[in-house]
Amino acid sequence: MRSLLLSCLLGLGAAAALAQPVSEAPPSAVVLNDQDNFVSAPDVAFDTQGNQVVVWRRFHLDDRDGDVLVRRYDAAGAPLGPETQVNVDEADDHNSPRVAAGSQSRFVVVWTRTAPDGSDTGVLARVWDGGHSQSGEIQVPTFTSGRQQDANVGMDAGGGFVVVWESNGQEPDGKFGIFARRFSAAGTPLGPEFRVDVPAGRNARIPRVAVWPDGRFVVLWSRGLSEGGAGVFARLFTASGDPSGGEILLAGDTATPFLQVPAAAARAEGGFAAAWQVCRDEGTCVIRSRSFGPAGQPLGVELPVSPAGQRSSSPDVAVDARGDSAVTWRQCLSGPVQFTNCTAHARFFDPQGIPLGTVSLRWNNNLLAPVVAAHQPDFLLIWEAFSCIGVGCGVPRPTGIYGERYRLDVPPSGDCVPTEEALCLNRSRFQVEASYRAADGTSGTAQAIPLTADSGYFWFFGEENLELLVKVIDGCAQNDRFWVFTGGLTNVEVDLKVTDTETGAVKTYLNPQGRSFQPIQDTAAFQGCTGADFALPAPALSPAAAAVWEPDIVNIFCIGSSDFLCVNDSHFAVDVSWRTPDGAMGRGRALQLTADSGVFWFFQPDNLELVVKVLDGCAVNGSHWVFAAGLTNVEVELRVEDIRTGQQKVYRNPQGRSFQPIQDTRAFPNCP
Numbered sequence: 001m002r003s004l005l006l007s008c009l010l011g012l013g014a015a016a017a018l019a020q021p022v023s024e025a026p027p028s029a030v031v032l033n034d035q036d037n038f039v040s041a042p043d044v045a046f047d048t049q050g051n052q053v054v055v056w057r058r059f060h061l062d063d064r065d066g067d068v069l070v071r072r073y074d075a076a077g078a079p080l081g082p083e084t085q086v087n088v089d090e091a092d093d094h095n096s097p098r099v100a101a102g103s104q105s106r107f108v109v110v111w112t113r114t115a116p117d118g119s120d121t122g123v124l125a126r127v128w129d130g131g132h133s134q135s136g137e138i139q140v141p142t143f144t145s146g147r148q149q150d151a152n153v154g155m156d157a158g159g160g161f162v163v164v165w166e167s168n169g170q171e172p173d174g175k176f177g178i179f180a181r182r183f184s185a186a187g188t189p190l191g192p193e194f195r196v197d198v199p200a201g202r203n204a205r206i207p208r209v210a211v212w213p214d215g216r217f218v219v220l221w222s223r224g225l226s227e228g229g230a231g232v233f234a235r236l237f238t239a240s241g242d243p244s245g246g247e248i249l250l251a252g253d254t255a256t257p258f259l260q261v262p263a264a265a266a267r268a269e270g271g272f273a274a275a276w277q278v279c280r281d282e283g284t285c286v287i288r289s290r291s292f293g294p295a296g297q298p299l300g301v302e303l304p305v306s307p308a309g310q311r312s313s314s315p316d317v318a319v320d321a322r323g324d325s326a327v328t329w330r331q332c333l334s335g336p337v338q339f340t341n342c343t344a345h346a347r348f349f350d351p352q353g354i355p356l357g358t359v360s361l362r363w364n365n366n367l368l369a370p371v372v373a374a375h376q377p378d379f380l381l382i383w384e385a386f387s388c389i390g391v392g393c394g395v396p397r398p399t400g401i402y403g404e405r406y407r408l409d410v411p412p413s414g415d416c417v418p419t420e421e422a423l424c425l426n427r428s429r430f431q432v433e434a435s436y437r438a439a440d441g442t443s444g445t446a447q448a449i450p451l452t453a454d455s456g457y458f459w460f461f462g463e464e465n466l467e468l469l470v471k472v473i474d475g476c477a478q479n480d481r482f483w484v485f486t487g488g489l490t491n492v493e494v495d496l497k498v499t500d501t502e503t504g505a506v507k508t509y510l511n512p513q514g515r516s517f518q519p520i521q522d523t524a525a526f527q528g529c530t531g532a533d534f535a536l537p538a539p540a541l542s543p544a545a546a547a548v549w550e551p552d553i554v555n556i557f558c559i560g561s562s563d564f565l566c567v568n569d570s571h572f573a574v575d576v577s578w579r580t581p582d583g584a585m586g587r588g589r590a591l592q593l594t595a596d597s598g599v600f601w602f603f604q605p606d607n608l609e610l611v612v613k614v615l616d617g618c619a620v621n622g623s624h625w626v627f628a629a630g631l632t633n634v635e636v637e638l639r640v641e642d643i644r645t646g647q648q649k650v651y652r653n654p655q656g657r658s659f660q661p662i663q664d665t666r667a668f669p670n671c672p
Contacts, residue, residue: 038066040368042401044382046375047101048157050075054382055086055097055109056401065093068111072131077405081131087111087124088137094124100211102155105130106185110140110151110163121149123165127187135187141179142193145169148179154211154266156239159185162217164196164207175203178221182241196235197221198247204233210264210272215239218272218296220250222260230259232276234296248296250274251288258285263327265319265374270294275305275315275327284308284595287315287329291353300353301420304449306331306345308464309595318374323351324408326379328370344370344383348408353418354428355450356408357605358591380405415501423448423456425472426482429502430526432470434458437493439513449593452606457593460490464594468517469611471631472498476529484509484525487611487629488517488661489597496520503528516661519630565590565598568614568624571643572668576600576610579635581655602632610659614640618671626651626667630659642668 042056052073059066068087072080086109087094093114101107110125123140126133141148146169155161161183168176178197182190196219197204204223211217220234231252236244251274252259258279265273271293279285287306291299306312311332319325325348332342348356361370361383370383382403416424416431423432434446446458446468455471467490473483484498484507494511507525511517564575576588588600588610597613609632615625626640626649636653649667653659 039401040384041096042369042382042384043097043099043371044373044380044403045099045101045107046373046378046380047105047107048103049105050375050378051080051101051105052077052373052380053099053101053107054401054403055099056384057095057097057111059093065090066095068094068097068109070097070099070109070128072105084131086126087113089113096150098151098153100153100155100161102159102161102185103157106134106155106159108153108155108161108183108187110153112149112151114149120145120169121147123148123151123163125151125153125161125163125183125187127161127185138183138187140181140193141165141167142181143167143170143179150206152208154209154217156211156215157213158215160190160215161185162209162211164209164219166205166207166221176205178204178207178219180207180209180219180237180241191241194241197223197233198235206261208262208264210266212266212270216270218264218266220262220264220274222262222276232259232262232274234264234272234274234292236296245296250292250296250298251276251278251290251302261313261315263315263317265317265325267291267319267323268321269323271299273317273319273325275317275329277313277315277329284310285312286310287312287327289315289317289325289327289349291325301418303349303353303355305329305347307592307594307598310592314369316371318372318379320374320376320379320408322376324356324374324376325349325351326372326374326381326406328372328381328383330368330370342368344368344381346370346372346379346381346406348379348406352424352428353450354424355452357452359404359406361402361404377407378405379408418450419448421445421448423450423458423470425456425470426454426474429500430472430482431499431501432456432472433497433499434468434470435495436460436467436490437513439492451591451593451599451608454606455608457599457611460492464596465615466593466597466611466613468494468496469599469608469629469631470496470498471608472525473607474529475523479523480527480529481524482526482529484520484522485631486517486520487631487659489611489613489627489629489663491516491663498525500526500528516663517629518661519658521631521633521658563587563590565592565600565612567592567596567598567612568616569595572614572624573641573643574598574612574614575639577637577639578602578609578632579655581634602634610636610638612638612640614667616671617665621665622669622671623666624668624671626662626664628662633658638662640667642670645670 037058037060039058045053055070057066069083071083097111099109106129108127114121125138127135140163148167151165153163164180166176179193181193204221207221209219218236224230232250233247235247261277263275273291275289289305290302305327312329314330316328328346344361347358368384373380416428418424437443450456458468460467468488470486475483493513496509498507579585592598599608600610602609610630612628617625635655638651641648
C-alpha cells in the first residue's frame with residue numbers, strides 16, 4: 001500500500017515518526033509565547049543549509065505600534081541565538097513581515113511601516129547574514145506618496161532578492177497597482193521600481209512573488225475582471241527583470257464574485273505552484289491550487305484543497321526539491337460567529353497533484369496566519385494562536401507563535417494522470433471514473449475529488465453534494481489481489497469503471513435505477529501484485545483531545561474535532577464507533593469534506609471507511625435527511641445529533657455484514 005510517512009519533529013528538533021497525517025496534533029513547539037504582548041503575523045523560510053528563519057510582529061494591546069522580530073533555528077531546530085528586532089525606527093507601527101532565505105545563512109526581511117495616524121504606509125527591507133545585519137533599513141519603493149503595503153519577497157541562490165508590493169498613490173483614480181524592485185545580495189537596488197500588472201487601472205491587490213535559484217521570478221496578484229467576476233494573474237520575468245510576456249490569467253472567470261489572496265512557490269524544474277482563495281456570495285470560501293509550467297502553462301487540473309461550504313482563507317504554499325508540495329490555510333466556523341473556532345490546516349500533494357494527506361492543528365480553537373516552508377524532505381508549519389473571552393471574541397488574550405515540522409516519505413507514482421473526471425489511486429496505478437443517469441433521463445460524467453493516495457469521491461449534481469466514495473486497496477499481502485471498495489449516497493443509475501493502467505484490466509460496476517447504491521467490497525478485483533508492499537507504521541503520538549471553548553460562550557453550533565463532523569450549517573454533529581471481530585474497538589476519526597458531508601477512518605488515515613451527509617430536505621418533506629455509506633464490514637454505530645434540540649438518531653451495522661446504505665429522508669422532522 002502506498003503511504004505517506006509524516007514525521008513531526010517535536011520542539012522543531014528530533015523526529016517522532018507518525019503514520020498518515022495525525023489530525024489535530026497539539027502544538028509541539030512554542031516559538032514565542034509572550035504573556036505581556038501580542039505576537040502575530042508570522043512567516044518562515046529555510047536557507048540552503050536547512051536553517052529556519054521565523055519573523056513576526058509584536059505589539060501591546062494598549063499601544064498598537066508594533067515591532068518586527070526575527071529568530072533563527074538550526075537544521076535540528078535548536079535556536080541560533082535570541083530573538084532580534086528588525087526595524088530600527090520605533091516611532092511608527094511596523095507590521096506584516098515577510099522573509100526569504102537563500103545561499104548559506106543569508107536572508108532578507110521586508111515589512112510595512114504605518115504612520116501613527118494611519119495616513120500612509122511604506123515598505124522597508126533589511127538584509128541579514130546569519131545573526132548579523134548587513135544593511136540598515138532599506139526604503140524599497142522610490143514612489144512614497146499614498147499607501148505602499150502588503151510586501152512580499154523572494155531570494156535567489158546568490159542572495160539577490162525581489163520585493164513586490166501594492167500601491168495606490170500611483171493611479172489617478174486611487175486604485176491599487178502592483179510594483180516590484182530588484183536588489184543585489186548586499187541590498188543595493190538594481191534599478192528603479194517597475195510596474196507589474198498590465199494594463200493599469202484595474203485595482204490589482206495582494207502581490208506574491210516566487211524566485212528561482214537563477215534569479216528568474218514570477219509575480220502573482222488578484223483583481224476583478226473588466227467584464228465582471230475576479231481572477232488571479234501572473235507575470236513571468238527574466239533574471240534581469242525583463243518581462244517574459246504579458247499577464248496570464250491563472251484562475252477565475254465572470255462567474256467568480258470574489259477571488260484573492262494568492263500564494264506562489266517556485267518548482268525546481270522551472271515551473272511554479274500557486275494557491276488562492278475563492279469566495280462566493282453566501283460568504284463561504286474555499287482554497288484551490290494548481291501547478292504551472294515554466295511559461296505559465298497550466299499543468300494537471302485545478303485541485304480543491306479545503307472543504308467546500310466553510311470559511312477558508314489565508315493560503316500559503318511550499319514546494320520541495322522533489323516536487324512534493326504543501327498548502328496551508330485557516331478555516332473558521334461557517335455559522336454567524338466569525339474569527340473564533342478557527343483551525344489551521346495543511347494538505348500535502350505529490351508532484352502529480354495526488355493528495356498525500358492532511359494535518360489539522362488546533363490550539364484554543366483560534367488559529368491565524370498558517371504559513372509553510374520546504375527544505376527536502378521537511379515541511380515546516382508556523383501559525384499564530386490566540387484565545388478569547390466573551391461571545392465573538394470580545395476580549396482577545398495574548399497570542400503565541402507555534403511550529404511543527406513534517407517529513408514526507410513517498411514511494412514512486414504510477415502512470416495514471418488525474419483529471420476533473422478521473423481519480424488516480426494506489427500509487428497512481430488505478431484510474432477510476434463514474435457516470436450517472438437520473439430517473440428523469442438526466443445523465444452525465446461524475447466529477448472526481450481526490451482525498452488520499454488510495455481514495456476519493458465523486459459528485460453528480462453539485463460540488464457540495466457528495467454521492468460516491470471509492471478506494472482501491474493493496475491487498476497483495478492477504479490474497480495477491482488489489483481490492484475495490486465503494487459506498488454510495490444515491491439511488492440513481494451509476495456506472496463505475498476502474499482501470500489498471502499497468503495491465504489494462506478493467507472492472508465495471510453498475511447500480512440500477514431506483515435502488516439504493518449497494519456496497520462494493522470486491523477483494524478479488526485485480527491481479528498483478530508485484531514489488532514491495534509499502535506498509536504504514538503505527539502512530540507514535542495520540543491525537544489531541546477535543547477542542548475547548550471559553551465557558552461563558554453560549555454555543556448553539558457544533559464544534560468539529562477529530563472525533564466528529566459538524567454538518568448542515570454546523571447544526572448537526574456526527575460521530576462513529578466501531579468494533580472488530582477480535583474485540584478491538586475505537587472511535588472513527590473525522591475528516592470534513594463539504595458543509596454537509598464528511599468521512600471517517602478507523603485504522604489508518606489513508607483507509608477511509610464511512611461517508612456521511614446530512615441534507616436539508618425541509619422544502620421537500622419538512623425533514624433533515626441522513627445519508628451514509630460504508631466501505632467496511634465491521635460492527636459500526638453511527639450517531640447523528642441535532643445540536644439545537646438534542647434529538648439523536650443512531651444507526652448500527654452488525655459485525656460481519658457489508659455496511660448497508662442509509663438513506664433516511666425522515667431522520668429529523670423538525671424543520672423550523
